Amino acid sequence: MLARSAECLYWIGRYLERTEHLCQLLGVQIGALIDRPVRELTFGWHRIYKHLQETPPSAGQEDEFTFSEDETLADAFTLTDDLTFEAGNKYSIWSCFAQSRENARQVRHCISEDMWSSLNLSYLRVRNATLADIWQDEPELFYVDLVRDVNTFFGMASVSMYRDEGWDFLQLGKTIEHLQLRVNLLAIQSQDSIPLPSDGSRDFEWTSLLNAYRANGAYQQNYGIDINGEDALDMLVSNADLPNSLMYAITRTDERIRALDLAPDAKSGESALRISGRLKSLVDHEWPDSDDRTRMLLLISNLADRLHGQIAEAWFNYRNENAARQF
Amino acid sequence: MATIQERVTRSFTNEGISFTLYDEDEATERIIPIDAIPRIVPQNEWLTIEAGLKQRLTALNRFLHDVYHDARIIKDGVIPVDIVKSCPQYRLEMHRVTTPNDIYVGICGTDIVRTNDGYRVLEDNLRVPSGVSYMIANRRAVKSNMPRTFRQNRVMEIEHYGRYLFETLRDLTWTQVGEPSIALLTPGVFNSAFYEHVFLAHEIGAALVEGQDLVVNDGFVYMRTTGGLKKVDVIYRRVDDDFIDPLVFRRDSALGVPGLMHAFKLGNVSLVNAPGTGVADDKSVYVYVPDMIRYYLSEEPILENVKTYLCRRKEDLEYTLDNLDSLVVKTVGGSGGYGMLIGPQATHEERDSYARGIRADPANFIAQPLLQLSRSPCWIDGALRPRCVDLRPFILQGTETKIVSGAFCRVALPEGSYVVNSSQGGGGKDVWVVRD
Known part of the structure; x- marks a missing residue:
């Protein structure tokens, strides 16, 4: 497959995974506007922006969010608009859809008509929407629909896409993005770096995260009804059966990389394989006995970033003189 | 009719069948307007058009070979030398360069208009003709939205164009055996016809490459794949001559491939259409195409010029x-x-x-x-209204000449307009060649 086409497919996977991730967080956050206390809402906005390493609009300094109900609601509209429709925000849902569609436009010949139509329709729907429109009704449903759109796209891919390298790179992009976003989110949360009022309980931060990841049922099955932060973190990192866990993403990533043919840049390809193996080993063997979980999460985050770099070097942006020739 | 028109338009929107318009500041992706009412061409008329187009392209390819070799047609005084040599599309770099089967134009899109005197050729597009994807997209949209009418009218099929194109490109490789490695060279996603490039790459199973995806090593052309560098046998190029090789043509081109012309001249890769074909569709040279037909084929032109x-x-x-x-x-x-x-x-x-x-x-x-172009009924603002139309059939020439029985029909949608170009408000409609 053409290296640039493979890269486009990889980025389609990444952008759509990012879209789904953000929609899940925003869905929970906006749902919380109905009845949750201001401190929880403030925490939720902090968490979203911090793990994306983005600065919220109008936040001239740290902790500008106030704790007055009225002001928080006003901020919620602005922040939701920024994270949903702001073209200047590279993490906004609009940007993610536009980028994934732009990549798909370049490889329409490599994906099925169903995949293209599904993505194009979602793109048109987001393009034609405004926050003012969706805010009047049940805004969280907008995000539920978008998650469904993303899942429809990947469902279409799974039933219509030939299982060649294109499929592998699409899935690889999806799992790498999954890994990077979630490990950053967990690292932010476990660092206690987000300020809370002194009277605040921390239970809700894990409850909302389990909600966003649709992992409440799995948690109850494993640990019972009381939410404990340590247990929730452990499950979201190392439970291999949970589709939103880091271990799940790491395992799928490793499978995809090993399924690929030898990389044109063999050195980077081998490095990618070693990093992928190291990630598995970290979560499998070192995580359970780790005392410093934040440090472990930061290490996983760092390795995930390096893995992305090595994949790009190995298969997409390799130097011509390093590449083997085929006749 | 309104329902059908609405469905057809919606299908174009949903499928993103677009072209790109440019103004000073930005590029805008536009859905190409489609009129759901097909243009009807009886088969007996079509057969004349087809024969005329085959004859014309055969003569044009003979002309291109001649003009870049012995220039007999000039020496014999049929075409003035200054007309050819002053044409900016005449490429000295093509002097004495041969091509597989001596075919320089493998893919041609000829503009035809119907006047009071019959069908006339308005223009030969011999460089990078576009529109064939819209021809097929129009057909698919119209056929699926009025299947019974389509079936009842015994309309001739066009959807094998992709197979014809593949066969033509294979004919135009130097080896002409096995499965050639085909690349479609596009200027990129910002080109107005990018949708068509993707469409055609899919139809023929080609890699859709940009200049940055190709590299010339030891006189061979390779594309960068996830498995390494893969040799390319034939390039269906949708990049103008000026931009295909910065070492030979425009030095500032970022769209081309350094060394491509060298590989082409060595016969290690085919370029379809070959560089320098624009000399034959220059508007001054156009006047002499009937004379070319007489000169090379000893036949009278079947289709006349305007x-x-x-x-x-x-x-x-x-x-x-x-x-x-x-x-x-x-x-x-x-x-x-x-x-x-x-x-x-x-x-x-x-x-x-x-x-x-x-x-x-x-x-x-x-x-x-000013030609009195034929008008065709179009569904506009809820009513049937006459609009000027033309016809662009696509002719393929490899070891044989092939045409599917259909064309891209361009429509001048604004009332009173004679300009059918998509970039100036033109749209398209399906063409039904109906069996006698």
């Missing part, structure tokens, strides 16, 4: 200047309907201004009478 005045000729210049109010005047290198004067619709000042331009550089202009 009467054309070459302003480089003194008598034609005088006639043009005296009759600007009834003529359409174009620059010889112009395209897309830009920069032309439609005399009957122009103001006095516009005609005066244009006349000054003609006097300053007569060789740069040709003139044609």
Whole structure:
């Protein structure tokens, strides 16, 4: 497959995974506007922006969010608009859809008509929407629909896409993005770096995260009804059966990389394989006995970033003189 | 009819069948307007068109081989040397360069209009003709939305165009055996016809490459794949001559591949269409195509040209200047309907201004009478309305010449307009060649 086409497919996977991730967080956050206390809402906005390493609009300094109900609601509209429709925000849902569609436009010949139509329709729907429109009704449903759109796209891919390298790179992009976003989110949360009022309980931060990841049922099955932060973190990192866990993403990533043919840049390809193996080993063997979980999460985050770099070097942006020739 | 029109339009929107318009600041992706009412062409008329187009392309390929080799047609006085040598599309770099089967134009899109006197060729597009994807997209949309009407009318199929194109490209490789490695070279996602490039790459199973995806090593062309560098046998290029190789043509081109012309001249890769084919679709050379047919094939042209005045000729210049109010005047290198004067619709000042331009550089202009283009019924604003149309069939020439029985029909959608180009508000409609 053409290296640039493979890269486009990889980025389609990444952008759509990012879209789904953000929609899940925003869905929970906006749902919380109905009845949750201001401190929880403030925490939720902090968490979203911090793990994306983005600065919220109008936040001239740290902790500008106030704790007055009225002001928080006003901020919620602005922040939701920024994270949903702001073209200047590279993490906004609009940007993610536009980028994934732009990549798909370049490889329409490599994906099925169903995949293209599904993505194009979602793109048109987001393009034609405004926050003012969706805010009047049940805004969280907008995000539920978008998650469904993303899942429809990947469902279409799974039933219509030939299982060649294109499929592998699409899935690889999806799992790498999954890994990077979630490990950053967990690292932010476990660092206690987000300020809370002194009277605040921390239970809700894990409850909302389990909600966003649709992992409440799995948690109850494993640990019972009381939410404990340590247990929730452990499950979201190392439970291999949970589709939103880091271990799940790491395992799928490793499978995809090993399924690929030898990389044109063999050195980077081998490095990618070693990093992928190291990630598995970290979560499998070192995580359970780790005392410093934040440090472990930061290490996983760092390795995930390096893995992305090595994949790009190995298969997409390799130097011509390093590449083997085929006749 | 309104329901069908709405469905057809919606299907184009949902599927993103688009072209890109540019203004000074930005590129805008536009859905190409489609009219759901097909244009009907009886099979007996089509057979004449088909024979005429095959004849014409055969002569044009003979001309291209001749003009880049012995130039017999010039030596024999059929075409003046200055017409050829002054054409910017005449490429010295192609001198004595041979191509597989001596075919220079493998893919041609000829513009035909129907006048009171019958079908006439308006223009031969021999460089990177576009529109074939819209021909097929129109057909798919219309067929799926009025299946019974389609079936009842015994419409001839066009959807095997992709197979014909593949076979033609295979014919135009040097080895002509096995499965060739085909790349479709596109200027990229910002090109107005990018949708078509993707569409065609899919139809023929080609890699859709940009210049940055290709590299020349030891006189061979390779594309960068996830498995390493893969040799390319034939390139269906949708990049203009000027930009395909910065070592030979425009040095500032970022769209091309350094060394591509060297590999091409060595016979290690085929370029379809070959560089330098633009000399044969220059508007001045167009006048001589009927003479080419007589010269190379010893046949009378089956399809006639539109009467054309070459302003480089003194008598034609005088006639043009005296009759600007009834003529359409174009620059010889112009395209897309830009920069032309439609005399009957122009103001006095516009005609005066244009006349000054003609006097300053007569060789740069040709003139044609304003044709009474045939009109076709279109569904516009909830009613049937007549609009001017033309016809662009696509002719493929490899070891044999192939045409599917259909064409891209361009429609001048604004009322009173004669300009069918998509970039100026034109749309498209399906063409039904109906069996007798």
